[in-house]
Amino acid sequence: MSAALSQEALRALADGWIKSGRKVIGPVEAQPGRIVFKPLGSGAALYLGAWAPTVNSIKEAVLPRHEKLYSYRIHKDGIQLMDEPEAAGETIVIAAHPCQAAALPVLDKVFNWDLADEFYNRRRAALSVVTLACSSYDDHCFCTSVGLGPASEKGSDAMLYETGGEFVARTFTAKGRALFGDAAEEAPPQHDGPPVRFRAARAREFARKEFDSPFWREHSLACLGCGVCAYVCPACHCFDIVDERRGDEGFRARNWDACQFPMFTLHASGHNPRQRQGDRQRQRIYHKFGVYPEKFGEILCTGCGACARNCPAGLGVLPMVTEIPDAEPLQA
Protein backbone atom coordinates (compact mmCIF):
# COMPACT_ATOMS: atom_id res chain seq x y z
CA MET A 1 0.00 0.00 0.00
CA SER A 2 1.91 2.97 -1.21
CA ALA A 3 -0.75 5.65 -1.25
CA ALA A 4 -1.21 7.79 1.82
CA LEU A 5 -4.34 7.10 3.84
CA SER A 6 -6.78 9.84 4.66
CA GLN A 7 -8.32 9.82 8.15
CA GLU A 8 -11.47 8.38 6.60
CA ALA A 9 -9.53 5.64 4.86
CA LEU A 10 -7.77 4.73 8.10
CA ARG A 11 -11.07 4.56 9.96
CA ALA A 12 -12.50 2.42 7.16
CA LEU A 13 -9.52 0.10 7.44
CA ALA A 14 -10.13 -0.25 11.19
CA ASP A 15 -13.81 -0.91 10.48
CA GLY A 16 -12.80 -3.69 8.12
CA TRP A 17 -10.64 -5.29 10.82
CA ILE A 18 -13.46 -5.04 13.33
CA LYS A 19 -15.97 -6.53 10.88
CA SER A 20 -13.60 -9.43 10.24
CA GLY A 21 -14.01 -10.37 13.91
CA ARG A 22 -10.76 -8.97 15.24
CA LYS A 23 -10.58 -6.90 18.37
CA VAL A 24 -9.20 -3.46 17.61
CA ILE A 25 -7.86 -1.34 20.45
CA GLY A 26 -7.06 2.29 19.90
CA PRO A 27 -6.98 5.69 21.55
CA VAL A 28 -10.41 7.16 22.25
CA GLU A 29 -11.20 10.60 23.63
CA ALA A 30 -13.19 9.41 26.64
CA GLN A 31 -13.55 12.93 28.01
CA PRO A 32 -12.28 16.17 26.52
CA GLY A 33 -8.50 15.94 26.56
CA ARG A 34 -8.52 12.50 28.20
CA ILE A 35 -7.31 9.89 25.73
CA VAL A 36 -7.55 6.24 26.74
CA PHE A 37 -6.91 2.95 24.97
CA LYS A 38 -10.17 1.06 24.53
CA PRO A 39 -11.57 -1.61 22.26
CA LEU A 40 -13.13 0.25 19.34
CA GLY A 41 -16.77 -0.31 18.39
CA SER A 42 -16.01 1.28 15.05
CA GLY A 43 -13.24 3.23 13.33
CA ALA A 44 -15.19 6.40 13.99
CA ALA A 45 -14.25 6.23 17.68
CA LEU A 46 -10.52 6.35 16.93
CA TYR A 47 -8.84 9.52 18.20
CA LEU A 48 -6.79 11.03 15.39
CA GLY A 49 -6.57 14.60 16.65
CA ALA A 50 -3.54 16.59 17.70
CA TRP A 51 -0.72 14.71 19.45
CA ALA A 52 -1.81 13.70 22.93
CA PRO A 53 -0.52 11.19 25.46
CA THR A 54 -2.77 8.33 26.53
CA VAL A 55 -3.72 7.72 30.16
CA ASN A 56 -3.41 3.92 30.19
CA SER A 57 -1.10 1.62 28.27
CA ILE A 58 -1.50 -1.13 25.69
CA LYS A 59 -0.08 -3.76 28.06
CA GLU A 60 -3.67 -4.69 28.85
CA ALA A 61 -3.70 -6.46 25.49
CA VAL A 62 -1.12 -8.96 26.76
CA LEU A 63 -1.50 -8.69 30.53
CA PRO A 64 -5.11 -7.91 31.42
CA ARG A 65 -5.69 -6.20 34.74
CA HIS A 66 -7.68 -9.27 35.81
CA GLU A 67 -7.15 -12.66 34.22
CA LYS A 68 -8.56 -16.02 35.27
CA LEU A 69 -5.87 -18.69 35.39
CA TYR A 70 -8.25 -21.60 35.89
CA SER A 71 -11.52 -22.44 37.61
CA TYR A 72 -12.39 -25.13 40.10
CA ARG A 73 -15.37 -26.93 41.45
CA ILE A 74 -15.36 -28.22 45.00
CA HIS A 75 -17.01 -31.64 45.31
CA LYS A 76 -17.56 -33.74 48.41
CA ASP A 77 -14.81 -36.10 47.30
CA GLY A 78 -12.32 -33.70 45.80
CA ILE A 79 -11.52 -30.76 43.58
CA GLN A 80 -12.06 -30.51 39.85
CA LEU A 81 -9.83 -28.07 37.96
CA MET A 82 -11.01 -26.52 34.71
CA ASP A 83 -8.91 -24.65 32.16
CA GLU A 84 -10.13 -21.30 31.00
CA PRO A 85 -11.35 -21.18 27.41
CA GLU A 86 -8.82 -19.79 24.94
CA ALA A 87 -8.42 -16.04 25.22
CA ALA A 88 -9.90 -13.70 22.64
CA GLY A 89 -8.54 -14.19 19.15
CA GLU A 90 -6.62 -11.79 17.00
CA THR A 91 -6.19 -8.32 18.41
CA ILE A 92 -4.88 -5.21 16.70
CA VAL A 93 -3.63 -2.14 18.52
CA ILE A 94 -3.79 0.93 16.33
CA ALA A 95 -2.35 4.43 16.70
CA ALA A 96 -0.40 3.75 19.87
CA HIS A 97 2.69 5.86 20.35
CA PRO A 98 6.02 4.04 19.83
CA CYS A 99 6.78 4.12 23.58
CA GLN A 100 3.81 1.79 24.06
CA ALA A 101 4.93 -0.80 21.52
CA ALA A 102 8.54 -0.65 22.72
CA ALA A 103 7.53 -2.18 26.04
CA LEU A 104 6.35 -5.42 24.46
CA PRO A 105 9.73 -6.92 23.46
CA VAL A 106 10.92 -5.91 26.93
CA LEU A 107 8.06 -7.76 28.60
CA ASP A 108 8.62 -10.80 26.37
CA LYS A 109 11.84 -11.41 28.28
CA VAL A 110 10.47 -11.79 31.80
CA PHE A 111 7.51 -13.84 30.66
CA ASN A 112 9.82 -16.28 28.88
CA TRP A 113 13.06 -16.64 30.81
CA ASP A 114 13.32 -20.22 31.92
CA LEU A 115 9.59 -20.99 32.08
CA ALA A 116 7.19 -19.65 29.47
CA ASP A 117 3.99 -17.91 30.55
CA GLU A 118 1.51 -19.14 27.98
CA PHE A 119 -1.24 -16.76 29.09
CA TYR A 120 1.01 -13.91 28.08
CA ASN A 121 2.41 -15.66 25.02
CA ARG A 122 -0.89 -16.57 23.42
CA ARG A 123 -2.15 -13.01 23.72
CA ARG A 124 1.15 -11.70 22.43
CA ALA A 125 1.13 -14.05 19.44
CA ALA A 126 -2.39 -12.91 18.55
CA LEU A 127 -1.49 -9.23 18.82
CA SER A 128 -0.50 -6.90 15.99
CA VAL A 129 0.71 -3.44 16.88
CA VAL A 130 0.29 -0.48 14.58
CA THR A 131 1.96 2.55 16.06
CA LEU A 132 1.63 6.20 15.18
CA ALA A 133 4.91 8.09 15.11
CA CYS A 134 4.89 11.02 17.49
CA SER A 135 4.52 14.48 15.98
CA SER A 136 5.08 16.22 19.27
CA TYR A 137 5.84 15.61 22.97
CA ASP A 138 5.14 17.16 26.32
CA ASP A 139 7.21 17.97 29.41
CA HIS A 140 6.76 14.44 30.78
CA CYS A 141 8.10 12.62 27.71
CA PHE A 142 11.63 11.22 27.90
CA CYS A 143 11.87 8.41 25.32
CA THR A 144 15.17 9.79 24.11
CA SER A 145 16.67 9.31 27.58
CA VAL A 146 16.07 5.55 27.44
CA GLY A 147 17.37 4.91 23.94
CA LEU A 148 14.09 5.36 22.08
CA GLY A 149 12.59 8.16 20.02
CA PRO A 150 9.43 9.56 18.44
CA ALA A 151 9.50 6.98 15.64
CA SER A 152 11.23 4.00 17.29
CA GLU A 153 10.21 0.84 15.52
CA LYS A 154 10.79 -1.45 18.48
CA GLY A 155 7.75 -3.64 19.09
CA SER A 156 5.82 -2.24 16.13
CA ASP A 157 4.51 -4.43 13.35
CA ALA A 158 3.67 -1.36 11.34
CA MET A 159 3.91 2.36 11.88
CA LEU A 160 1.81 5.25 10.66
CA TYR A 161 3.37 8.63 10.02
CA GLU A 162 1.11 11.62 9.80
CA THR A 163 1.95 14.09 7.08
CA GLY A 164 -0.41 16.88 6.12
CA GLY A 165 -3.45 15.25 7.66
CA GLU A 166 -2.79 11.94 5.92
CA PHE A 167 -1.12 8.77 7.10
CA VAL A 168 1.69 6.88 5.46
CA ALA A 169 2.16 3.29 6.62
CA ARG A 170 5.41 1.37 6.86
CA THR A 171 5.55 -2.27 7.81
CA PHE A 172 8.27 -4.14 9.71
CA THR A 173 6.92 -7.65 10.21
CA ALA A 174 4.72 -10.23 8.55
CA LYS A 175 1.92 -9.18 10.89
CA GLY A 176 2.30 -5.61 9.70
CA ARG A 177 2.35 -6.64 6.04
CA ALA A 178 -0.82 -8.67 6.59
CA LEU A 179 -2.54 -5.44 7.62
CA PHE A 180 -1.06 -2.96 5.12
CA GLY A 181 0.30 -5.01 2.25
CA ASP A 182 3.87 -5.30 1.09
CA ALA A 183 4.79 -1.92 -0.29
CA ALA A 184 6.83 -0.30 2.40
CA GLU A 185 7.35 3.42 2.08
CA GLU A 186 10.53 5.24 2.77
CA ALA A 187 10.41 6.66 6.26
CA PRO A 188 8.93 10.15 6.00
CA PRO A 189 10.75 12.98 7.70
CA GLN A 190 10.54 12.51 11.43
CA HIS A 191 9.67 14.97 14.12
CA ASP A 192 12.00 15.87 16.93
CA GLY A 193 11.72 13.94 20.14
CA PRO A 194 12.06 15.43 23.59
CA PRO A 195 15.55 16.52 24.61
CA VAL A 196 17.61 13.92 26.46
CA ARG A 197 16.71 14.67 30.07
CA PHE A 198 18.95 12.27 32.03
CA ARG A 199 21.52 9.52 31.68
CA ALA A 200 19.92 6.12 32.23
CA ALA A 201 23.32 4.61 33.03
CA ARG A 202 23.67 7.03 35.93
CA ALA A 203 20.22 6.08 37.26
CA ARG A 204 21.29 2.46 37.16
CA GLU A 205 24.57 3.11 38.90
CA PHE A 206 22.97 5.28 41.59
CA ALA A 207 20.19 2.82 42.38
CA ARG A 208 22.70 0.02 42.75
CA LYS A 209 25.34 1.87 44.75
CA GLU A 210 23.11 4.14 46.82
CA PHE A 211 20.59 1.54 47.90
CA ASP A 212 20.53 2.88 51.46
CA SER A 213 20.80 6.54 50.57
CA PRO A 214 18.40 8.99 52.28
CA PHE A 215 17.77 10.22 48.74
CA TRP A 216 14.96 7.71 48.27
CA ARG A 217 13.11 8.72 51.41
CA GLU A 218 13.59 12.41 50.82
CA HIS A 219 12.25 12.20 47.29
CA SER A 220 9.30 9.98 48.21
CA LEU A 221 7.78 12.06 50.99
CA ALA A 222 4.88 13.11 48.80
CA CYS A 223 4.12 9.58 47.58
CA LEU A 224 0.61 8.43 48.53
CA GLY A 225 1.37 4.81 47.69
CA CYS A 226 -1.60 4.68 45.34
CA GLY A 227 0.20 2.61 42.69
CA VAL A 228 -1.16 4.54 39.72
CA CYS A 229 2.40 4.80 38.36
CA ALA A 230 2.51 1.04 37.96
CA TYR A 231 -0.99 0.71 36.57
CA VAL A 232 -0.50 3.21 33.76
CA CYS A 233 3.04 2.03 32.99
CA PRO A 234 3.44 0.07 29.74
CA ALA A 235 6.28 -1.98 31.29
CA CYS A 236 5.23 -2.60 34.92
CA HIS A 237 4.03 -6.18 35.06
CA CYS A 238 3.93 -7.23 38.73
CA PHE A 239 0.88 -9.24 39.64
CA ASP A 240 -0.89 -10.89 42.52
CA ILE A 241 -2.62 -14.28 42.46
CA VAL A 242 -5.93 -14.49 44.30
CA ASP A 243 -8.87 -16.82 44.76
CA GLU A 244 -12.48 -15.91 44.32
CA ARG A 245 -15.04 -18.41 45.47
CA ARG A 246 -18.80 -18.47 45.51
CA GLY A 247 -20.35 -21.57 46.99
CA ASP A 248 -18.77 -24.67 45.51
CA GLU A 249 -17.27 -22.88 42.54
CA GLY A 250 -14.35 -20.58 42.29
CA PHE A 251 -11.40 -19.50 40.26
CA ARG A 252 -7.83 -18.39 40.70
CA ALA A 253 -6.87 -15.19 38.93
CA ARG A 254 -4.01 -12.82 38.58
CA ASN A 255 -4.55 -9.14 39.13
CA TRP A 256 -2.19 -6.26 38.58
CA ASP A 257 -0.22 -5.37 41.66
CA ALA A 258 2.23 -2.58 42.43
CA CYS A 259 5.48 -2.35 44.36
CA GLN A 260 4.21 0.87 45.96
CA PHE A 261 1.84 -1.01 48.26
CA PRO A 262 3.15 -1.95 51.74
CA MET A 263 1.50 -5.36 51.44
CA PHE A 264 3.51 -6.14 48.33
CA THR A 265 6.47 -7.47 50.28
CA LEU A 266 4.96 -7.98 53.75
CA HIS A 267 6.05 -11.32 55.23
CA ALA A 268 3.64 -13.49 57.22
CA SER A 269 5.85 -12.86 60.25
CA GLY A 270 5.13 -9.14 60.08
CA HIS A 271 8.62 -8.35 58.82
CA ASN A 272 8.66 -6.11 55.76
CA PRO A 273 11.91 -5.68 53.83
CA ARG A 274 10.54 -2.45 52.36
CA GLN A 275 9.12 -0.69 55.38
CA ARG A 276 9.00 2.85 54.08
CA GLN A 277 7.57 4.41 50.95
CA GLY A 278 11.09 5.48 50.02
CA ASP A 279 12.15 1.82 49.93
CA ARG A 280 9.29 1.17 47.52
CA GLN A 281 10.08 4.11 45.28
CA ARG A 282 13.69 2.98 45.20
CA GLN A 283 12.53 -0.47 44.13
CA ARG A 284 10.58 1.00 41.24
CA ILE A 285 13.60 2.90 39.93
CA TYR A 286 16.08 0.13 40.72
CA HIS A 287 13.98 -2.57 39.06
CA LYS A 288 13.53 -0.51 35.90
CA PHE A 289 17.07 0.82 35.54
CA GLY A 290 19.18 -1.73 37.44
CA VAL A 291 17.68 -5.15 38.00
CA TYR A 292 15.90 -5.59 34.70
CA PRO A 293 18.77 -4.41 32.47
CA GLU A 294 21.19 -6.63 34.40
CA LYS A 295 18.94 -9.64 34.08
CA PHE A 296 17.34 -9.12 30.69
CA GLY A 297 19.46 -6.52 28.90
CA GLU A 298 16.61 -4.02 28.60
CA ILE A 299 15.57 -0.94 30.55
CA LEU A 300 12.10 -1.56 31.96
CA CYS A 301 10.97 1.94 30.99
CA THR A 302 10.14 3.43 27.62
CA GLY A 303 10.03 7.07 28.64
CA CYS A 304 6.30 7.51 28.02
CA GLY A 305 5.99 9.71 31.09
CA ALA A 306 2.61 8.25 32.08
CA CYS A 307 3.73 7.72 35.70
CA ALA A 308 4.48 11.38 36.27
CA ARG A 309 1.59 12.61 34.13
CA ASN A 310 -0.86 10.63 36.25
CA CYS A 311 0.75 10.90 39.67
CA PRO A 312 -1.40 12.92 42.09
CA ALA A 313 1.75 13.96 43.97
CA GLY A 314 3.98 15.00 41.09
CA LEU A 315 6.31 12.00 41.37
CA GLY A 316 7.24 9.45 38.74
CA VAL A 317 10.34 8.17 37.01
CA LEU A 318 11.40 11.46 35.40
CA PRO A 319 10.94 13.73 38.46
CA MET A 320 12.78 11.15 40.59
CA VAL A 321 15.64 10.28 38.29
CA THR A 322 16.45 13.84 37.28
CA GLU A 323 17.03 14.56 40.98
CA ILE A 324 19.79 11.94 41.13
CA PRO A 325 23.14 13.72 41.49
CA ASP A 326 24.98 13.93 38.18
CA ALA A 327 22.07 12.45 36.27
CA GLU A 328 21.92 15.30 33.77
CA PRO A 329 23.06 14.51 30.25
CA LEU A 330 26.70 15.16 29.50
CA GLN A 331 27.20 18.27 27.42
CA ALA A 332 28.80 17.68 24.05
Place this chain on the structure above:
Amino acid sequence: MQNLYKPDLMTVTKVRQHTPDVKSVSLSFQDAARAGAFHFRVGQFGIFSAFGSGESTFNICSSSNWSDRIEFCFRKVGRVTEDLWSMEEGDTIGFRGPYGNGYPVEQWRGKDLIFLGGGIAMPPIRCAIWYALENRGDYGDITIVYGARSVRDLVFVDELEEWAKHPRVRVIQCVDPGGETPEWTGEIGFVPTVFERANVPAQNAVALVIGPPIMIKNTIPVLERTGVRMSSVYTSLENRMKCGVGKCGRCNAGPVYVCKEGPVFTFEELRALPMDY
Protein backbone atom coordinates in the same frame (compact mmCIF):
# COMPACT_ATOMS: atom_id res chain seq x y z
CA MET B 1 -1.69 -24.95 26.72
CA GLN B 2 0.94 -25.45 29.39
CA ASN B 3 -0.51 -23.61 32.38
CA LEU B 4 2.31 -22.57 34.71
CA TYR B 5 -0.09 -21.63 37.45
CA LYS B 6 -2.30 -24.70 37.56
CA PRO B 7 -1.47 -26.80 40.59
CA ASP B 8 -1.23 -30.51 41.10
CA LEU B 9 -4.00 -31.88 43.26
CA MET B 10 -2.73 -33.65 46.35
CA THR B 11 -4.51 -35.61 49.02
CA VAL B 12 -3.85 -34.96 52.67
CA THR B 13 -2.61 -38.26 54.11
CA LYS B 14 -1.59 -37.09 57.55
CA VAL B 15 -1.85 -34.00 59.76
CA ARG B 16 0.34 -33.41 62.79
CA GLN B 17 -0.20 -30.57 65.22
CA HIS B 18 3.10 -29.38 66.72
CA THR B 19 2.12 -26.31 68.71
CA PRO B 20 -1.09 -24.40 69.37
CA ASP B 21 -0.63 -22.71 65.98
CA VAL B 22 1.74 -24.92 63.94
CA LYS B 23 0.82 -28.00 61.94
CA SER B 24 2.55 -30.11 59.34
CA VAL B 25 0.73 -31.90 56.56
CA SER B 26 1.68 -34.93 54.45
CA LEU B 27 0.44 -35.01 50.88
CA SER B 28 0.37 -37.52 48.06
CA PHE B 29 -0.27 -36.80 44.39
CA GLN B 30 -3.72 -37.74 43.12
CA ASP B 31 -2.30 -38.31 39.65
CA ALA B 32 -0.26 -41.53 39.70
CA ALA B 33 1.88 -40.55 36.70
CA ARG B 34 2.79 -37.27 38.33
CA ALA B 35 3.63 -39.05 41.58
CA GLY B 36 6.03 -41.32 39.72
CA ALA B 37 7.75 -38.52 37.83
CA PHE B 38 8.02 -36.08 40.74
CA HIS B 39 11.34 -35.37 42.36
CA PHE B 40 12.87 -32.40 44.12
CA ARG B 41 15.95 -31.25 46.01
CA VAL B 42 15.84 -30.64 49.72
CA GLY B 43 15.67 -26.88 50.26
CA GLN B 44 13.27 -26.29 47.40
CA PHE B 45 9.83 -24.87 48.05
CA GLY B 46 6.29 -25.22 46.82
CA ILE B 47 3.25 -23.02 46.48
CA PHE B 48 0.51 -24.73 48.44
CA SER B 49 -3.12 -23.75 48.18
CA ALA B 50 -6.51 -24.10 49.73
CA PHE B 51 -9.16 -23.77 47.05
CA GLY B 52 -11.30 -20.78 47.88
CA SER B 53 -8.67 -19.05 50.00
CA GLY B 54 -5.53 -18.84 47.93
CA GLU B 55 -1.90 -19.83 47.73
CA SER B 56 0.99 -19.68 50.21
CA THR B 57 4.68 -20.45 49.88
CA PHE B 58 6.31 -23.08 52.09
CA ASN B 59 9.48 -25.11 52.09
CA ILE B 60 8.99 -28.79 51.27
CA CYS B 61 10.07 -30.04 54.66
CA SER B 62 10.22 -33.76 53.86
CA SER B 63 13.32 -35.54 52.59
CA SER B 64 13.71 -35.89 48.84
CA ASN B 65 14.23 -39.61 49.42
CA TRP B 66 10.64 -40.10 50.51
CA SER B 67 8.95 -41.03 47.28
CA ASP B 68 5.45 -41.62 48.64
CA ARG B 69 4.73 -38.13 49.98
CA ILE B 70 5.79 -34.55 50.46
CA GLU B 71 5.29 -32.58 53.64
CA PHE B 72 5.02 -28.93 54.54
CA CYS B 73 4.67 -27.13 57.83
CA PHE B 74 2.92 -23.85 58.56
CA ARG B 75 1.87 -21.45 61.26
CA LYS B 76 -1.71 -20.25 61.30
CA VAL B 77 -1.42 -16.52 60.62
CA GLY B 78 -3.77 -15.55 57.80
CA ARG B 79 -6.59 -16.45 55.48
CA VAL B 80 -4.90 -19.29 53.59
CA THR B 81 -3.29 -20.84 56.66
CA GLU B 82 -6.58 -20.63 58.57
CA ASP B 83 -8.10 -22.70 55.81
CA LEU B 84 -5.15 -25.12 55.67
CA TRP B 85 -5.49 -25.50 59.43
CA SER B 86 -8.93 -27.03 58.99
CA MET B 87 -7.70 -29.68 56.53
CA GLU B 88 -8.13 -33.31 57.46
CA GLU B 89 -7.02 -36.62 55.99
CA GLY B 90 -8.61 -37.09 52.59
CA ASP B 91 -8.95 -33.37 51.82
CA THR B 92 -7.39 -31.88 48.69
CA ILE B 93 -4.64 -29.28 48.64
CA GLY B 94 -3.14 -27.63 45.55
CA PHE B 95 0.61 -27.77 45.00
CA ARG B 96 2.88 -26.02 42.50
CA GLY B 97 6.56 -26.78 42.43
CA PRO B 98 9.19 -27.70 43.21
CA TYR B 99 10.65 -24.20 42.83
CA GLY B 100 13.95 -22.56 43.71
CA ASN B 101 17.49 -23.86 43.93
CA GLY B 102 17.58 -26.08 47.04
CA TYR B 103 20.60 -26.99 49.14
CA PRO B 104 23.83 -28.04 47.39
CA VAL B 105 23.93 -31.35 49.27
CA GLU B 106 26.48 -32.79 46.83
CA GLN B 107 28.94 -30.01 47.71
CA TRP B 108 28.36 -30.74 51.39
CA ARG B 109 29.70 -34.31 51.06
CA GLY B 110 32.61 -35.06 53.33
CA LYS B 111 31.79 -32.14 55.61
CA ASP B 112 30.52 -31.90 59.15
CA LEU B 113 27.06 -30.38 59.21
CA ILE B 114 25.90 -27.69 61.62
CA PHE B 115 22.18 -26.92 61.65
CA LEU B 116 21.05 -23.84 63.55
CA GLY B 117 17.35 -23.08 63.64
CA GLY B 118 14.92 -20.85 65.44
CA GLY B 119 11.18 -21.33 65.90
CA ILE B 120 9.23 -22.09 62.75
CA ALA B 121 12.55 -22.40 60.86
CA MET B 122 12.87 -26.04 61.85
CA PRO B 123 10.95 -27.43 58.82
CA PRO B 124 13.40 -26.18 56.13
CA ILE B 125 16.24 -27.61 58.23
CA ARG B 126 14.44 -30.86 58.97
CA CYS B 127 14.40 -31.91 55.30
CA ALA B 128 18.19 -31.53 55.14
CA ILE B 129 18.71 -33.41 58.42
CA TRP B 130 16.70 -36.39 57.23
CA TYR B 131 18.48 -36.30 53.90
CA ALA B 132 21.89 -36.32 55.63
CA LEU B 133 20.89 -39.15 57.95
CA GLU B 134 19.62 -41.20 55.02
CA ASN B 135 22.94 -40.64 53.22
CA ARG B 136 24.92 -40.97 56.43
CA GLY B 137 28.17 -42.10 54.82
CA ASP B 138 28.39 -38.88 52.84
CA TYR B 139 28.57 -36.58 55.84
CA GLY B 140 30.63 -36.18 58.99
CA ASP B 141 29.48 -35.12 62.45
CA ILE B 142 26.06 -33.52 62.66
CA THR B 143 25.22 -30.83 65.20
CA ILE B 144 21.71 -29.49 65.55
CA VAL B 145 20.95 -26.49 67.74
CA TYR B 146 17.28 -25.66 67.73
CA GLY B 147 15.58 -23.04 69.84
CA ALA B 148 12.20 -21.44 70.25
CA ARG B 149 10.61 -18.78 72.44
CA SER B 150 9.13 -21.37 74.74
CA VAL B 151 8.84 -25.12 75.13
CA ARG B 152 5.42 -25.12 73.53
CA ASP B 153 6.77 -23.35 70.43
CA LEU B 154 9.24 -26.12 69.54
CA VAL B 155 8.20 -28.14 66.50
CA PHE B 156 9.15 -31.69 65.41
CA VAL B 157 10.20 -32.43 69.01
CA ASP B 158 9.74 -36.21 68.59
CA GLU B 159 12.07 -36.18 65.61
CA LEU B 160 14.69 -34.13 67.48
CA GLU B 161 14.73 -36.90 70.06
CA GLU B 162 14.98 -39.54 67.37
CA TRP B 163 17.89 -37.77 65.64
CA ALA B 164 19.75 -37.54 68.94
CA LYS B 165 19.88 -41.35 69.08
CA HIS B 166 21.93 -41.53 65.86
CA PRO B 167 25.69 -41.94 66.21
CA ARG B 168 27.72 -38.77 65.64
CA VAL B 169 24.63 -36.61 65.93
CA ARG B 170 24.43 -34.02 68.67
CA VAL B 171 21.09 -32.34 69.29
CA ILE B 172 20.82 -29.33 71.55
CA GLN B 173 17.40 -27.88 72.22
CA CYS B 174 16.99 -24.51 73.85
CA VAL B 175 14.29 -22.06 74.79
CA ASP B 176 14.47 -18.34 75.46
CA PRO B 177 14.86 -17.42 79.14
CA GLY B 178 11.40 -17.52 80.68
CA GLY B 179 10.16 -19.95 78.06
CA GLU B 180 11.12 -23.05 80.03
CA THR B 181 8.82 -25.35 82.01
CA PRO B 182 9.67 -27.13 85.30
CA GLU B 183 10.24 -30.35 83.33
CA TRP B 184 12.54 -28.73 80.75
CA THR B 185 15.86 -30.57 80.44
CA GLY B 186 17.25 -28.65 77.46
CA GLU B 187 19.26 -25.47 77.51
CA ILE B 188 17.95 -22.05 78.41
CA GLY B 189 19.27 -19.29 76.20
CA PHE B 190 19.35 -18.05 72.64
CA VAL B 191 20.58 -20.12 69.72
CA PRO B 192 23.79 -18.13 69.07
CA THR B 193 24.99 -18.26 72.68
CA VAL B 194 23.95 -21.88 73.19
CA PHE B 195 25.81 -22.81 70.02
CA GLU B 196 28.93 -20.93 71.12
CA ARG B 197 28.87 -22.64 74.54
CA ALA B 198 28.68 -26.02 72.78
CA ASN B 199 32.17 -25.53 71.32
CA VAL B 200 31.45 -27.30 68.06
CA PRO B 201 34.51 -27.78 65.85
CA ALA B 202 33.69 -26.06 62.59
CA GLN B 203 36.89 -26.15 60.56
CA ASN B 204 35.51 -28.76 58.19
CA ALA B 205 31.86 -27.82 58.49
CA VAL B 206 29.10 -26.29 56.50
CA ALA B 207 26.36 -24.57 58.44
CA LEU B 208 22.70 -24.06 57.62
CA VAL B 209 21.26 -21.17 59.61
CA ILE B 210 17.56 -20.37 59.39
CA GLY B 211 15.52 -18.29 61.77
CA PRO B 212 14.26 -14.82 62.55
CA PRO B 213 16.52 -11.96 61.37
CA ILE B 214 17.75 -11.23 64.91
CA MET B 215 18.86 -14.83 65.41
CA ILE B 216 20.72 -14.85 62.11
CA LYS B 217 22.34 -11.50 62.84
CA ASN B 218 23.67 -12.74 66.19
CA THR B 219 24.69 -16.16 64.90
CA ILE B 220 26.97 -14.96 62.13
CA PRO B 221 29.68 -13.45 64.40
CA VAL B 222 29.69 -16.65 66.47
CA LEU B 223 30.16 -18.74 63.34
CA GLU B 224 32.93 -16.44 62.17
CA ARG B 225 34.77 -17.02 65.45
CA THR B 226 34.63 -20.77 64.83
CA GLY B 227 36.56 -20.24 61.62
CA VAL B 228 33.91 -21.47 59.21
CA ARG B 229 33.98 -19.61 55.91
CA MET B 230 30.95 -17.49 55.00
CA SER B 231 30.86 -19.29 51.67
CA SER B 232 30.07 -22.44 53.67
CA VAL B 233 27.25 -20.91 55.68
CA TYR B 234 23.82 -21.16 54.08
CA THR B 235 20.39 -19.75 54.74
CA SER B 236 17.03 -19.75 53.05
CA LEU B 237 15.32 -16.42 52.40
CA GLU B 238 11.62 -15.91 52.93
CA ASN B 239 10.70 -13.07 50.62
CA ARG B 240 7.03 -12.97 49.86
CA MET B 241 6.15 -14.70 46.61
CA LYS B 242 3.12 -15.16 44.42
CA CYS B 243 4.12 -16.86 41.18
CA GLY B 244 7.23 -18.76 42.27
CA VAL B 245 8.51 -18.78 38.69
CA GLY B 246 10.19 -15.40 38.20
CA LYS B 247 7.31 -13.46 36.69
CA CYS B 248 5.30 -11.60 39.32
CA GLY B 249 8.14 -9.30 40.39
CA ARG B 250 7.53 -9.60 44.11
CA CYS B 251 10.44 -11.47 45.63
CA ASN B 252 13.35 -9.38 44.32
CA ALA B 253 16.13 -8.91 46.84
CA GLY B 254 18.20 -6.32 45.08
CA PRO B 255 19.10 -7.84 41.72
CA VAL B 256 18.06 -11.43 42.41
CA TYR B 257 14.74 -13.17 42.01
CA VAL B 258 14.64 -15.13 45.26
CA CYS B 259 12.22 -17.66 43.76
CA LYS B 260 14.61 -18.55 40.95
CA GLU B 261 18.14 -17.82 42.19
CA GLY B 262 17.24 -18.64 45.80
CA PRO B 263 15.79 -19.19 48.25
CA VAL B 264 19.11 -20.74 49.36
CA PHE B 265 22.09 -18.39 49.54
CA THR B 266 25.46 -18.47 51.25
CA PHE B 267 26.26 -15.58 53.57
CA GLU B 268 29.02 -14.63 51.18
CA GLU B 269 26.34 -14.20 48.51
CA LEU B 270 24.04 -12.36 50.88
CA ARG B 271 26.74 -9.85 51.74
CA ALA B 272 26.82 -8.83 48.09
CA LEU B 273 23.07 -8.17 48.18
CA PRO B 274 21.40 -5.05 49.55
CA MET B 275 19.18 -5.47 52.62
CA ASP B 276 16.04 -6.18 50.65
CA TYR B 277 14.94 -9.33 52.47
